Amino acid sequence: MLIGELARRTGTTTRALRFYEAQGLLRAQRSANGYREYDEDDLRLVTEIQALQTVGFTLDDTRPFVACLRAGHESGDSCVDSIEVYRRKLAEVDAFLGRLGAVRAELHGKLAEALTRQDESGHADPCVVAPSPSEEH
């Protein structure tokens, strides 16, 4: 199939697919006129990349999974490098969850505090906010 069809079937764009190729994630056969030719295995690669991206993987993180599929495994996470990326990502997510939880608590406290002061003083003043540079005429 050509690049347009692969893009449609994977719900992405031709630009993204060419970008994946430039990153070394995707390789395509070329037909006589120079058009990229893809098969079902390539489609599988793209869907794997997309699935991983939705869980916050960078394109670089997806390399071992792509390599694993290309090596003939039926799933992208059958190789040690992929599993290692899983572990690293899980650790990253946990760290992020921790920081975000702390941020949430602090934000919640600040809001409650501000509302308390507002009740005490009986008012909340409006302020004239400086415009962002793009909004200046």
Added chain:
Amino acid sequence: MLIGELARRTGTTTRALRFYEAQGLLRAQRSANGYREYDEDDLRLVTEIQALQTVGFTLDDTRPFVACLRAGHESGDSCVDSIEVYRRKLAEVDAFLGRLGAVRAELHGKLAEALTRQDESGHADPCVVAPSPSEEH
């Protein structure tokens, strides 16, 4: 004080301070030779901006807080616009926490699954990973 001293006292750089000014967040008096002159109120503004940035606010999000301080309030969150930003940010953080929790669960499941398959088959294959484009010689 001059821009260098303000940068040192706030633990940031002169470049950042000039950037804040370009964004309309900071204003400076100019002395006869064109140098920027800051006072303690400006220092307060910068520390407020920094405090908000550490909880994930964009510079644009800090505008109401800066405006509030500039209007003479003793704290940046004494104005309705600031409180509104608090609410919005809290909602954003909550949404993010939700998604990140789901991602964590999915990631955890995938890892467990991959490890199970690994145990069943008794091996995990190494795969040759394609190099990133920057690593090519």
Added chain:
DNA sequence: GTTTGCCTTGACGCTCACGTCAACGTTTAC
């Protein structure tokens, strides 16, 4: 033969918060 719709490469644009020069003026110390 011309329109339409595919494909090609190449290059610049976008976000965000600055970093990093470059080229130059000012102030103070020696």
Added chain:
DNA sequence: GTAAACGTTGACGTGAGCGTCAAGGCAAAC
């Protein structure tokens, strides 16, 4: 007089993952 340590504006670079032209070639329908 000159060197060091300040300051000024302006312009381009960074990272991630593409979007958006531009300028052109190829293929099938009319």
